[in-house]
Amino acid sequence: MKSVAVIGASLAGLHAARALRAEGFDGRLVIVGDEQHAPYDRPPLSKDLLTGATGPDQLALADAEEIAELDAEWLLGTEATGLDAGGRTVLLAGGRRLTTDGVVLATGAAPLRLPGPAPAGAHTLRTLDDAQALRAELTRGPVRVVVIGGGFIGAEVASSCAALGHHVTVVEAAPLPLVPQLGDAMATVCAALHADHGVTLRTGTGVARLRSEGADSRVTGVELADGRLLPAEVVVTGIGVRPRTAWLAGSGLPLDDGVRCDAGCVTPLPRVVAVGDVARVAGTRAEHWTSATEQAATAAHNLLARRTVRTHRGVPYFWSDQYGVRIQFAGRRLPGDTPRVLEGSPDDRSFLACYERDGHPTAVLALNRPRPFMRHRRALGRAAQPAAT
Numbered sequence: 001m002k003s004v005a006v007i008g009a010s011l012a013g014l015h016a017a018r019a020l021r022a023e024g025f026d027g028r029l030v031i032v033g034d035e036q037h038a039p040y041d042r043p044p045l046s047k048d049l050l051t052g053a054t055g056p057d058q059l060a061l062a063d064a065e066e067i068a069e070l071d072a073e074w075l076l077g078t079e080a081t082g083l084d085a086g087g088r089t090v091l092l093a094g095g096r097r098l099t100t101d102g103v104v105l106a107t108g109a110a111p112l113r114l115p116g117p118a119p120a121g122a123h124t125l126r127t128l129d130d131a132q133a134l135r136a137e138l139t140r141g142p143v144r145v146v147v148i149g150g151g152f153i154g155a156e157v158a159s160s161c162a163a164l165g166h167h168v169t170v171v172e173a174a175p176l177p178l179v180p181q182l183g184d185a186m187a188t189v190c191a192a193l194h195a196d197h198g199v200t201l202r203t204g205t206g207v208a209r210l211r212s213e214g215a216d217s218r219v220t221g222v223e224l225a226d227g228r229l230l231p232a233e234v235v236v237t238g239i240g241v242r243p244r245t246a247w248l249a250g251s252g253l254p255l256d257d258g259v260r261c262d263a264g265c266v267t268p269l270p271r272v273v274a275v276g277d278v279a280r281v282a283g284t285r286a287e288h289w290t291s292a293t294e295q296a297a298t299a300a301h302n303l304l305a306r307r308t309v310r311t312h313r314g315v316p317y318f319w320s321d322q323y324g325v326r327i328q329f330a331g332r333r334l335p336g337d338t339p340r341v342l343e344g345s346p347d348d349r350s351f352l353a354c355y356e357r358d359g360h361p362t363a364v365l366a367l368n369r370p371r372p373f374m375r376h377r378r379a380l381g382r383a384a385q386p387a388a389t
Helices: 011-022 065-068 128-138 152-163 181-197 289-305 370-384
Strands: 003-007 028-033 073-076 080-083 091-092 098-101 102-105 109-111 123-125 144-148 167-172 200-203 207-213 218-224 230-231 234-237 242-243 260-261 273-274 278-283 317-322 325-331 338-345 349-359 361-369
Touching: 003 011, 011 028, 011 065, 011 102, 011 289, 065 218, 102 289, 123 128, 128 234, 144 218, 144 230, 152 167, 152 234, 152 317, 167 317, 181 200, 181 325, 181 338, 181 361, 218 234, 242 338, 260 273, 273 278, 289 317, 325 370, 349 370, 361 370
Parallel strands: 003 028, 003 102, 028 073, 102 273, 123 234, 144 167, 144 234, 167 200, 260 278
Antiparallel strands: 080 091, 091 098, 109 242, 207 218, 218 230, 317 325, 325 361, 338 349, 349 361
């Protein structure tokens, strides 16, 4: 294989490029990214960058020396618009074509938006530019902020806005945020963090529309589906994401909530692999930092081998920082799994809980207990590995 194109210049794409070089690939390496920015870390966007604790220049995922060592051609600010049916010619904006021997798909995901036009003051948060635009609004003085969506991104934004002294309301359509991930009991504990810090949580109702007025159509409030009106000068929508696969229509790739690939991140098209938020690996699409990095190593190995010789077997893991509390979760919780507190107390917002099914651990959750959490996470990982034969 003489050339590889990585489509997506974020975490998964950068790690795939690193893994290719680590595997001994010394051919032409092209990295295409639709943002103008070099790869940067996204988790701080909703936390330290919003509060000002971290600056944009501190988010880089690779320094100048590592960028040089990758010896890659960087096509930043360049959007991929198509992939030919053969799988190895990438169409770029402006009519350019990039022909290569192998392709890594790492285009990530885009935030879901509310129907209709977005008035001034209404934001989503996915990119560095999004975060900088939101921060500019939050540093003009105290405002009323409504966060639509009580998941991890929404909760982190709410936490950051509260830390900056804003009046914050979180709207969640479900009866309780994070129930699919944590179950009722533990979701209740995490939801209480909002009230602990003066943030209002409105659950069980959706959003009918955003209200706006003035020559610049500035947002003035959020009208809820139950008729209530929440005044707002700033609105942040965090209702999930969709994998960025529209550009792959007609490529011959199976697209179903992401690019379908096997447990080795290998797609049905020869010499095309997928990693990160855009990849649906063995039936599961994981939108988390560790999944992107672990998949990249597996995908690079299999791409160079030209077949699936290694599979990704990592235990799902995510973390979230909210209101000074680090929430960590690992494992595969199913409805009916019972959480059991092993140490600490939920009342103190510092504890470790293990989910169990038929007496066997399936997942672990910790609030501000990082060291014991890591022990249990490693144990889950060992249990997930196939027995040696």
